[in-house]
Amino acid sequence: MSGPPFSPIAAGIVSHPSVDPAASPRVLVVEDEAKTRESIAEALRLEGWTVGEAGHGREMLALLEAQTFDLVILDWMLPGRDGLELLQHVRNRGAQTPVLMLTARGGVDDRVVGLESGADDYVVKPFAIAELVARCRALLRRPTLHTGDLLRCGDLQLDTRARIAVRAGEEILLSPREVDVLEYLLRYQGQIVTREMLERDVWKQVQRFTSLDNVIDVQIMRLRRKIDGEGATKLIHTLRGVGYRLGDEI
Numbered sequence: 001m002s003g004p005p006f007s008p009i010a011a012g013i014v015s016h017p018s019v020d021p022a023a024s025p026r027v028l029v030v031e032d033e034a035k036t037r038e039s040i041a042e043a044l045r046l047e048g049w050t051v052g053e054a055g056h057g058r059e060m061l062a063l064l065e066a067q068t069f070d071l072v073i074l075d076w077m078l079p080g081r082d083g084l085e086l087l088q089h090v091r092n093r094g095a096q097t098p099v100l101m102l103t104a105r106g107g108v109d110d111r112v113v114g115l116e117s118g119a120d121d122y123v124v125k126p127f128a129i130a131e132l133v134a135r136c137r138a139l140l141r142r143p144t145l146h147t148g149d150l151l152r153c154g155d156l157q158l159d160t161r162a163r164i165a166v167r168a169g170e171e172i173l174l175s176p177r178e179v180d181v182l183e184y185l186l187r188y189q190g191q192i193v194t195r196e197m198l199e200r201d202v203w204k205q206v207q208r209f210t211s212l213d214n215v216i217d218v219q220i221m222r223l224r225r226k227i228d229g230e231g232a233t234k235l236i237h238t239l240r241g242v243g244y245r246l247g248d249e250i
Protein backbone atom coordinates (compact mmCIF):
# COMPACT_ATOMS: atom_id res chain seq x y z
CA MET A 1 0.00 0.00 0.00
CA SER A 2 1.35 3.38 -0.93
CA GLY A 3 0.08 6.83 -0.14
CA PRO A 4 0.54 9.13 2.81
CA PRO A 5 0.82 7.60 6.27
CA PHE A 6 -2.42 7.23 8.14
CA SER A 7 -3.30 10.41 9.96
CA PRO A 8 -6.20 10.51 12.37
CA ILE A 9 -6.49 14.21 11.62
CA ALA A 10 -6.75 13.69 7.86
CA ALA A 11 -9.16 10.83 8.51
CA GLY A 12 -11.34 13.15 10.50
CA ILE A 13 -10.98 11.11 13.67
CA VAL A 14 -9.09 13.90 15.37
CA SER A 15 -10.03 17.35 14.20
CA HIS A 16 -7.68 20.29 14.17
CA PRO A 17 -8.08 22.35 17.27
CA SER A 18 -10.15 25.35 16.44
CA VAL A 19 -11.41 28.36 18.27
CA ASP A 20 -15.17 28.25 18.62
CA PRO A 21 -16.35 31.02 16.28
CA ALA A 22 -19.48 31.42 18.37
CA ALA A 23 -17.45 32.20 21.48
CA SER A 24 -17.08 35.87 22.22
CA PRO A 25 -13.60 37.21 21.40
CA ARG A 26 -11.44 38.19 24.34
CA VAL A 27 -9.64 41.47 23.82
CA LEU A 28 -7.09 43.14 26.08
CA VAL A 29 -6.89 46.94 25.94
CA VAL A 30 -3.59 48.41 27.16
CA GLU A 31 -3.68 52.19 27.51
CA ASP A 32 -2.70 54.45 30.39
CA GLU A 33 -5.14 57.25 29.59
CA ALA A 34 -8.20 56.06 31.47
CA LYS A 35 -10.73 57.94 29.35
CA THR A 36 -9.44 56.54 26.07
CA ARG A 37 -9.09 53.04 27.51
CA GLU A 38 -12.59 53.05 28.94
CA SER A 39 -14.22 54.33 25.76
CA ILE A 40 -12.46 51.64 23.70
CA ALA A 41 -13.42 48.96 26.23
CA GLU A 42 -17.02 50.15 26.24
CA ALA A 43 -17.26 50.08 22.44
CA LEU A 44 -15.83 46.55 22.33
CA ARG A 45 -18.20 45.35 25.05
CA LEU A 46 -21.07 46.70 22.98
CA GLU A 47 -19.89 44.29 20.27
CA GLY A 48 -20.47 41.53 22.79
CA TRP A 49 -16.74 40.95 23.27
CA THR A 50 -15.04 40.17 26.56
CA VAL A 51 -12.65 42.96 27.43
CA GLY A 52 -9.70 43.11 29.81
CA GLU A 53 -8.08 46.43 30.67
CA ALA A 54 -4.52 47.30 31.64
CA GLY A 55 -3.08 50.73 32.38
CA HIS A 56 0.60 49.79 32.06
CA GLY A 57 2.96 47.06 31.01
CA ARG A 58 3.14 45.17 34.29
CA GLU A 59 -0.61 44.86 34.41
CA MET A 60 -0.68 43.76 30.77
CA LEU A 61 1.92 41.03 31.31
CA ALA A 62 0.14 39.80 34.43
CA LEU A 63 -3.14 39.54 32.54
CA LEU A 64 -1.53 37.78 29.58
CA GLU A 65 -0.01 35.35 32.02
CA ALA A 66 -3.30 34.57 33.71
CA GLN A 67 -5.70 34.54 30.77
CA THR A 68 -5.82 33.88 27.06
CA PHE A 69 -6.75 36.74 24.75
CA ASP A 70 -7.60 36.66 21.06
CA LEU A 71 -6.35 40.18 20.46
CA VAL A 72 -4.36 42.86 22.25
CA ILE A 73 -4.86 46.56 21.57
CA LEU A 74 -1.62 48.13 22.72
CA ASP A 75 -0.92 51.83 23.03
CA TRP A 76 2.59 52.81 21.99
CA MET A 77 2.92 55.61 24.54
CA LEU A 78 2.85 54.09 28.01
CA PRO A 79 4.63 55.00 31.23
CA GLY A 80 7.60 52.75 31.95
CA ARG A 81 8.11 50.21 29.20
CA ASP A 82 6.44 51.55 26.08
CA GLY A 83 4.19 49.60 23.76
CA LEU A 84 6.99 48.68 21.41
CA GLU A 85 9.19 47.21 24.14
CA LEU A 86 6.22 45.28 25.52
CA LEU A 87 5.37 43.95 22.09
CA GLN A 88 8.93 42.75 21.54
CA HIS A 89 8.96 41.14 24.98
CA VAL A 90 5.72 39.28 24.30
CA ARG A 91 6.82 38.16 20.81
CA ASN A 92 10.18 36.97 22.15
CA ARG A 93 8.26 34.72 24.49
CA GLY A 94 6.59 33.16 21.49
CA ALA A 95 3.07 34.56 21.95
CA GLN A 96 1.24 34.69 18.64
CA THR A 97 -1.76 36.72 19.80
CA PRO A 98 -2.51 39.43 17.23
CA VAL A 99 -1.52 42.90 18.42
CA LEU A 100 -3.00 46.13 17.16
CA MET A 101 -0.84 49.13 18.07
CA LEU A 102 -2.31 52.53 18.85
CA THR A 103 0.00 55.35 18.04
CA ALA A 104 -0.09 59.12 17.95
CA ARG A 105 2.95 58.97 15.73
CA GLY A 106 1.93 58.86 12.10
CA GLY A 107 5.42 58.83 10.61
CA VAL A 108 6.04 56.06 8.12
CA ASP A 109 9.22 54.98 9.94
CA ASP A 110 7.36 54.46 13.19
CA ARG A 111 4.75 52.36 11.43
CA VAL A 112 7.43 50.20 9.89
CA VAL A 113 9.18 49.78 13.23
CA GLY A 114 5.86 48.79 14.81
CA LEU A 115 5.00 46.22 12.17
CA GLU A 116 8.51 44.80 12.09
CA SER A 117 8.42 44.32 15.84
CA GLY A 118 5.53 41.95 15.45
CA ALA A 119 2.48 44.22 15.45
CA ASP A 120 -0.25 42.97 13.14
CA ASP A 121 -1.84 46.33 12.48
CA TYR A 122 -1.83 49.87 13.80
CA VAL A 123 -4.30 52.70 14.15
CA VAL A 124 -3.18 56.31 14.35
CA LYS A 125 -4.69 58.54 17.02
CA PRO A 126 -7.10 60.23 16.91
CA PHE A 127 -9.25 57.52 15.36
CA ALA A 128 -12.93 56.84 14.91
CA ILE A 129 -14.00 54.06 17.24
CA ALA A 130 -15.86 52.38 14.36
CA GLU A 131 -12.59 52.11 12.44
CA LEU A 132 -10.84 50.58 15.41
CA VAL A 133 -13.62 48.01 15.80
CA ALA A 134 -13.44 47.18 12.09
CA ARG A 135 -9.67 46.64 12.29
CA CYS A 136 -10.15 44.43 15.35
CA ARG A 137 -12.70 42.36 13.48
CA ALA A 138 -10.28 41.85 10.60
CA LEU A 139 -7.54 40.68 12.98
CA LEU A 140 -9.89 38.36 14.84
CA ARG A 141 -10.85 36.67 11.58
CA ARG A 142 -7.21 35.89 10.88
CA PRO A 143 -6.19 32.47 12.11
CA THR A 144 -3.77 32.82 14.99
CA LEU A 145 -3.04 29.15 15.27
CA HIS A 146 0.07 27.55 13.95
CA THR A 147 -1.11 25.78 10.87
CA GLY A 148 0.46 23.32 8.51
CA ASP A 149 1.79 19.82 8.95
CA LEU A 150 5.17 20.67 10.41
CA LEU A 151 5.00 22.38 13.77
CA ARG A 152 8.05 23.72 15.56
CA CYS A 153 9.05 25.31 18.81
CA GLY A 154 12.76 25.80 19.37
CA ASP A 155 14.50 22.49 18.65
CA LEU A 156 11.25 20.54 18.97
CA GLN A 157 9.49 19.55 15.79
CA LEU A 158 6.34 17.55 15.13
CA ASP A 159 5.35 16.18 11.76
CA THR A 160 1.60 15.93 12.24
CA ARG A 161 1.10 13.77 9.14
CA ALA A 162 3.75 11.19 9.90
CA ARG A 163 3.06 11.76 13.62
CA ILE A 164 6.75 11.85 14.41
CA ALA A 165 8.23 14.10 17.07
CA VAL A 166 11.90 15.08 17.03
CA ARG A 167 13.79 17.07 19.60
CA ALA A 168 17.37 18.23 18.94
CA GLY A 169 17.55 15.73 16.07
CA GLU A 170 16.44 12.73 18.19
CA GLU A 171 13.12 11.04 17.51
CA ILE A 172 10.87 10.84 20.55
CA LEU A 173 8.54 7.88 20.78
CA LEU A 174 5.06 9.05 21.73
CA SER A 175 1.74 7.33 22.20
CA PRO A 176 -1.10 8.42 19.86
CA ARG A 177 -2.66 10.47 22.66
CA GLU A 178 0.65 12.13 23.46
CA VAL A 179 0.98 13.14 19.80
CA ASP A 180 -2.52 14.65 19.91
CA VAL A 181 -1.72 16.62 23.07
CA LEU A 182 1.64 17.77 21.75
CA GLU A 183 0.08 18.90 18.47
CA TYR A 184 -2.51 20.89 20.36
CA LEU A 185 0.10 22.54 22.59
CA LEU A 186 2.24 23.37 19.55
CA ARG A 187 -0.66 24.91 17.67
CA TYR A 188 -1.39 27.08 20.68
CA GLN A 189 2.26 27.66 21.58
CA GLY A 190 2.96 30.74 23.65
CA GLN A 191 -0.66 30.74 24.79
CA ILE A 192 -2.33 29.22 27.80
CA VAL A 193 -4.04 25.91 27.16
CA THR A 194 -6.52 25.06 29.89
CA ARG A 195 -7.53 21.55 30.93
CA GLU A 196 -11.02 22.41 29.67
CA MET A 197 -9.61 23.09 26.19
CA LEU A 198 -7.77 19.77 26.15
CA GLU A 199 -10.82 17.97 27.47
CA ARG A 200 -13.04 19.47 24.81
CA ASP A 201 -10.73 19.42 21.78
CA VAL A 202 -8.40 16.47 22.37
CA TRP A 203 -10.44 14.14 24.57
CA LYS A 204 -13.67 15.25 22.87
CA GLN A 205 -15.47 15.19 26.17
CA VAL A 206 -18.39 17.55 25.72
CA GLN A 207 -20.23 17.04 28.95
CA ARG A 208 -18.27 16.86 32.15
CA PHE A 209 -19.85 13.86 33.81
CA THR A 210 -16.52 13.05 35.33
CA SER A 211 -13.55 15.35 35.44
CA LEU A 212 -10.63 14.35 33.29
CA ASP A 213 -8.27 16.64 35.19
CA ASN A 214 -6.21 13.79 36.64
CA VAL A 215 -6.06 11.94 33.34
CA ILE A 216 -4.87 15.10 31.61
CA ASP A 217 -2.31 15.87 34.31
CA VAL A 218 -0.84 12.38 34.06
CA GLN A 219 -0.73 12.60 30.26
CA ILE A 220 1.06 15.94 30.38
CA MET A 221 3.50 14.60 32.98
CA ARG A 222 4.40 11.67 30.70
CA LEU A 223 4.68 13.91 27.67
CA ARG A 224 6.88 16.34 29.57
CA ARG A 225 9.18 13.54 30.70
CA LYS A 226 9.72 12.58 27.07
CA ILE A 227 9.92 16.06 25.56
CA ASP A 228 11.76 17.89 28.30
CA GLY A 229 14.31 15.21 29.08
CA GLU A 230 17.39 15.75 31.20
CA GLY A 231 19.47 18.69 30.13
CA ALA A 232 16.85 19.96 27.69
CA THR A 233 15.34 23.43 27.97
CA LYS A 234 11.90 23.13 29.52
CA LEU A 235 9.20 23.72 26.94
CA ILE A 236 6.05 22.51 28.69
CA HIS A 237 5.14 24.76 31.59
CA THR A 238 2.42 24.32 34.17
CA LEU A 239 0.47 27.37 35.27
CA ARG A 240 -0.94 26.34 38.61
CA GLY A 241 -4.73 26.20 38.62
CA VAL A 242 -4.86 27.54 35.05
CA GLY A 243 -3.39 25.04 32.63
CA TYR A 244 -0.30 24.62 30.50
CA ARG A 245 1.79 26.59 28.08
CA LEU A 246 4.31 25.36 25.56
CA GLY A 247 7.14 27.74 24.74
CA ASP A 248 10.11 29.48 26.29
CA GLU A 249 10.25 30.21 29.98
CA ILE A 250 8.57 33.52 30.82
Ligand code: CA
Residues within 6 Å of the ligand: 031, 032, 033, 075, 076, 077, 078
Ligand atom coordinates in the same frame (compact mmCIF):
# COMPACT_ATOMS: atom_id res chain seq x y z
CA1 CA B 1 -1.02 56.35 26.24
